[in-house]
Amino acid sequence: MGKAVVLRVNGEEYELEVKPQETLLDVIRERLSLTGTKRGCETGDCGACTVIMNHKAVSSCLVLAVEADGAEIVTIEGLAKEGKLHPLQEAFVRHGAVQCGFCTPGMILSAKALLDENKNPTEEEIRRAISGNLCRCTGYTKIVEAIKACSGTL
Amino acid sequence: MEQYSVFGKPLPRIDAWEKVTGEARYLDDIFMPGMLYGKVLRSPHAHARIVRIDTQKAEALRGVRAVITHRDTPGVKFSFFPVFADKLPLCRDKVRYIGDEVAAVAAETAAIAEQALSLIEVEYDLLPAVTDLEEAMKPGAPLVHEDKEKNIAFEGHKSFGDIKKGFADSDYIFEDRYVTSKVAHCCMETHGCIASFDRLGKLTVMMPSQAPHTVRQEIARILDIPRSKVRIVVPAVGGGFGQRLVTDMKVPAAAILSRIARRPVKIVNTREDEFCTARTRYPYIVELKTGVRKDGRILARQARVLIDNGAYNDKGPATLNYAGECFAVLYNVPHVRYDGYGVYTNKQFGTAFRGFGNVQVTFATESQLDEIAEKLGMGPEEIRLKNANKPNELMSCGATVTSCGLVECIRETMKKSGWDEKRKMKTDLGNGWYRGIGMATMVHTGAGGRFYGYAATDTFTKISEDGCITVISPAPEIGQGGKMVVAQITAEVLGVDPSRITVINNDTDIIPYDLGAWGSRTSFVCGNAAKAAAESVKEEIFGAAAKMLQTTPGKLCARDEKIFIDEDPSKAVSFEEAAVYAVSNLGYPLSGKGRYTDPLAPQVGIDKKYGHHLPTFTFACHVVEVEVDSGTGEVKVVKVTAAQDTGRTINRHMAEGQIEGSILQGLGYAISEECVEDGGRMMNPTFADYKIQTAVDAPPYDVILIETDDPDGPFGAKGIGEPALVPLPAAVGNAVYHATGVRFKKLPLNQERVYFSLKKEKG
Numbered sequence: 083m084g085k086a087v088v089l090r091v092n093g094e095e096y097e098l099e100v101k102p103q104e105t106l107l108d109v110i111r112e113r114l115s116l117t118g119t120k121r122g123c124e125t126g127d128c129g130a131c132t133v134i135m136n137h138k139a140v141s142s143c144l145v146l147a148v149e150a151d152g153a154e155i156v157t158i159e160g161l162a163k164e165g166k167l168h169p170l171q172e173a174f175v176r177h178g179a180v181q182c183g184f185c186t187p188g189m190i191l192s193a194k195a196l197l198d199e200n201k202n203p204t205e206e207e208i209r210r211a212i213s214g215n216l217c218r219c220t221g222y223t224k225i226v227e228a229i230k231a232c233s234g235t236l
Numbered sequence: 237m238e239q240y241s242v243f244g245k246p247l248p249r250i251d252a253w254e255k256v257t258g259e260a261r262y263l264d265d266i267f268m269p270g271m272l273y274g275k276v277l278r279s280p281h282a283h284a285r286i287v288r289i290d291t292q293k294a295e296a297l298r299g300v301r302a303v304i305t306h307r308d309t310p311g312v313k314f315s316f317f318p319v320f321a322d323k324l325p326l327c328r329d330k331v332r333y334i335g336d337e338v339a340a341v342a343a344e345t346a347a348i349a350e351q352a353l354s355l356i357e358v359e360y361d362l363l364p365a366v367t368d369l370e371e372a373m374k375p376g377a378p379l380v381h382e383d384k385e386k387n388i389a390f391e392g393h394k395s396f397g398d399i400k401k402g403f404a405d406s407d408y409i410f411e412d413r414y415v416t417s418k419v420a421h422c423c424m425e426t427h428g429c430i431a432s433f434d435r436l437g438k439l440t441v442m443m444p445s446q447a448p449h450t451v452r453q454e455i456a457r458i459l460d461i462p463r464s465k466v467r468i469v470v471p472a473v474g475g476g477f478g479q480r481l482v483t484d485m486k487v488p489a490a491a492i493l494s495r496i497a498r499r500p501v502k503i504v505n506t507r508e509d510e511f512c513t514a515r516t517r518y519p520y521i522v523e524l525k526t527g528v529r530k531d532g533r534i535l536a537r538q539a540r541v542l543i544d545n546g547a548y549n550d551k552g553p554a555t556l557n558y559a560g561e562c563f564a565v566l567y568n569v570p571h572v573r574y575d576g577y578g579v580y581t582n583k584q585f586g587t588a589f590r591g592f593g594n595v596q597v598t599f600a601t602e603s604q605l606d607e608i609a610e611k612l613g614m615g616p617e618e619i620r621l622k623n624a625n626k627p628n629e630l631m632s633c634g635a636t637v638t639s640c641g642l643v644e645c646i647r648e649t650m651k652k653s654g655w656d657e658k659r660k661m662k663t664d665l666g667n668g669w670y671r672g673i674g675m676a677t678m679v680h681t682g683a684g685g686r687f688y689g690y691a692a693t694d695t696f697t698k699i700s701e702d703g704c705i706t707v708i709s710p711a712p713e714i715g716q717g718g719k720m721v722v723a724q725i726t727a728e729v730l731g732v733d734p735s736r737i738t739v740i741n742n743d744t745d746i747i748p749y750d751l752g753a754w755g756s757r758t759s760f761v762c763g764n765a766a767k768a769a770a771e772s773v774k775e776e777i778f779g780a781a782a783k784m785l786q787t788t789p790g791k792l793c794a795r796d797e798k799i800f801i802d803e804d805p806s807k808a809v810s811f812e813e814a815a816v817y818a819v820s821n822l823g824y825p826l827s828g829k830g831r832y833t834d835p836l837a838p839q840v841g842i843d844k845k846y847g848h849h850l851p852t853f854t855f856a857c858h859v860v861e862v863e864v865d866s867g868t869g870e871v872k873v874v875k876v877t878a879a880q881d882t883g884r885t886i887n888r889h890m891a892e893g894q895i896e897g898s899i900l901q902g903l904g905y906a907i908s909e910e911c912v913e914d915g916g917r918m919m920n921p922t923f924a925d926y927k928i929q930t931a932v933d934a935p936p937y938d939v940i941l942i943e944t945d946d947p948d949g950p951f952g953a954k955g956i957g958e959p960a961l962v963p964l965p966a967a968v969g970n971a972v973y974h975a976t977g978v979r980f981k982k983l984p985l986n987q988e989r990v991y992f993s994l995k996k997e998k999g
Contacts, residue, residue: 111265116258117261117262117264117265118257118258118259119258120262120424120474121264122424122425122426123507123922123923125507125922127922127924128507128923130424157258158256158257158258159257159258161257162257167253167256167257171257174252174256175248175249175252175253175256176248177889178246178248178249178892178893180251180252180255180256181475181715181716181893181897182423182472182474182476182715183251183252183254183255183256183260183472183474183715184262184423184424184425184474184475184715186255186256187256187258190256208931209931209932209934210931210932213930213931213932214930216424216923216930217424217931218422218423218424218475218477218897218901218928219424219475219715219716219893219897220893220896221893221896221897221898221899221900221934221937222896222900222930222934223892223896223934223936223937224893225931226931
């Protein structure tokens with residue numbers, strides 16, 4: 083029934099047997115217990131489940147686990163290293179970009195994928211990069227400021 | 237030296253770290269040993285009689301551990317206000333909206349639970365449904381609740397001054413009708429719970445909640461068990477906005493399933509469940525009549541308000557009443573009459589939502605005020621300044637406004653937005669584009685209310701033997717910063733960094749009794765209690781420090797992690813040293829208790845004379861700039877300038893964050909969001925079809941914090957979580973009118989409505 087896949091998540095390799103209909107989101111949350119990746123809508127509309135897969139931000143609810151076979155995946159748990167926050171995490175804290183926090187992991191990962199590819203994005207590029215990550219609390223200003231503060235520094 | 241070393245500063249929130257690392261555990265992140273997955277079978281019909289329910293096949297499915305129907309419930313009708321009780325946890329004879337709870341199952345996996353639902357057979361006898369509020373009011377309309385004579389669920393009336401005289405004395409009278417839409421909270425975390433009964437019959441419910449103590453009472457009532465047998469534990473909460481005040485029937489369903497299966501049961505809404513059943517903002521029809529003198533003074537105001545209640549009472553009666561209170565206060569109108577009716581319809585029902593009725597009524601009053609100003613040849617700012625509330629004024633309704641920054645809010649938004657010049661600019665940009673600028677003001681409570689006859693709370697604060705501080709406070713954390721408010725106030729009193737502080741706020745077995753996060757009350761009520769508790773424990777640590785410095789406590793000061801002699805700051809000990817000294821040398825730990833009491837609250841229940849319901853008021857003025865494309869109907873919001881009376885700002889980042897978030901929710905309400913219903917069915921239950929504002933939609937905001945130093949707030953602060961949403965729909969409508977000359981009296985100003993209206997009015 084299942085299919086064996088190998089996922090590299092936050093630098094660690096996992097060999098798993100997954101069902102054909104199982105999503106990457108299901109696997110990350112329920113099999114790997116990495117619950118920092120949030121389930122917001124399961125239709126790819128809200129961005130709460132964003133992870134970085136092979137250097138691109140993806141909605142993990144829209145990716146089947148079998149499609150992720152062999153992929154390099156980064157979740158929010160993979161950002162802080164040796165007790166030190168990633169600069170984006172630090173900036174979100176410092177700029178007051180976090181309220182309820184439910185969109186925060188996905189938002190930070192979309193920002194990371196952007197900055198990994200484009201070190202000095204314009205405000206418009208930042209807003210476009212996170213336009214698939216819905217936030218109901220902040221009005222986005224402080225999130226954009228936090229991402230701007232990391233431009234050119236990563 | 238600045239007056240405060242911690243208070244007011246834009247310091248990082250103490251709960252931000254766990255949120256940026258993904259470590260914060262929300263409800264669905266919690267997995268308990270043996271946990272089952274619950275699902276609710278909901279009515280597919282807007283109105284039908286239940287003829288028969290057969291659960292045998294579902295029960296026989298492998299992996300199903302419990303199936304329940306109304307027979308398994310105590311059958312006690314519920315509503316937030318017991319006097320308005322009308323909802324059974326699981327329907328018995330009738331379903332009243334598409335989504336009404338009929339049965340529930342618990343199984344080993346969510347997939348088995350889902351499959352079990354499909355095996356429950358329910359035979360319905362369809363009834364005519366009434367889904368339009370005005371149709372529902374007509375004689376002979378189908379009755380949503382057959383045991384009632386009509387579909388009027390509740391009424392509310394207020395009368396102050398002499399309305400007849402007010403209109404008789406007026407030079408002009410304006411009458412208009414405004415219609416507001418149904419919108420959803422859209423918390424990014426959908427609602428859910430894990431219920432778990434122990435063998436002694438004590439129920440623990442984990443759930444995102446903004447009022448754990450009142451939810452505890454509600455669940456005890458529905459399950460007909462003592463309150464002492466219910467414990468609510470609140471994990472990290474992914475947004476509230478009013479939606480998480482009153483329990484919905486998932487919680488009792490999960491509890492009963494848990495009692496039968498003897499296992500914890502988790503039920504979590506899908507996004508579609510959330511849109512279709514999690515309850516919404518109440519749509520209002522407001523018939524507004526206003527009398528003014530030639531000079532612009534408002535003499536009389538009368539509103540007839542119809543609320544589309546949906547199938548059941550929830551917070552409807554309270555939003556009706558509250559909106560009337562604000563209606564009576566803004567501009568201190570001498571003669572006021574307010575008559576409201578909540579009307580049952582066969583649709584998803586409403587609940588509390590940021591703004592709480594006030595935003596609906598303010599859309600009417602502030603839209604009409606612009607029309608009045610135009611007729612009188614006045615500017616929108618002029619008529620507002622003419623009527624604006626002032627500090628320490630007695631209102632016609634009996635309330636006294638204490639701190640009040642309305643005039644400053646209007647003047648500052650005008651200055652910062654370039655109001656005077658922009659009002660004069662050409663509005664027709666050619667190519668079918670128009671631009672305009674509009675304003676709206678509002679009043680809102682800044683401190684909850686005395687409606688329950690109780691408005692107090694306690695807080696306990698301890699200093700550990702290592703100098704770390706724990707505050708046990710009932711301040712809910714739903715994203716708005718309740719924990720940080722408590723930490724920042726405590727840190728100011730004790731002269732320490734907030735990072736030294738842990739706040740425990742999420743377990744009804746631990747935290748003091750409190751009414752929860754609503755009415756922007758947390759900063760005021762829980763903030764005052766936290767301040768008192770910090771002052772109490774400060775006496776204790778000053779006792780220790782005085783001994784170390786061989787002085788008396790009265791001569792000491794606490795600041796920057798030190799306790800020192802005020803006259804000679806070089807004589808100092810560190811906060812931590814003093815804490816260690818107390819335990820090691822004096823032989824006792826340090827703790828304090830603080831209480832906020834509102835002595836007026838027990839005297840003023842909901843039915844008593846108004847006037848004393850709201851401990852303090854907050855005011856705001858928003859200026860919105862728009863560009864309107866008559867070719868597509870798009871309303872593009874270019875900028876929002878918002879001034880908010882904060883009393884005193886506790887944390888600038890958090891205050892701005894509340895206002896910026898409110899603005900964008902308000903803009904969504906004004907131009908893009910709407911629960912589209914057809915025959916009682918929600919037609920757009922996804923974020924693809926229900927458009928909340930994204931990062932590319934959000935305009936720049938200029939947020940201005942006006943400090944008025946409230947006499948009763950902690951360090952002068954008052955609550956600001958809700959109010960900044962309130963002026964938005966009217967301000968947008970006024971800006972679009974300025975741009976196009978077309979007045980919109982119905983929300984939202986979405987592309988379709990704007991396009992066709994402009995086409996009709998302008999050709």
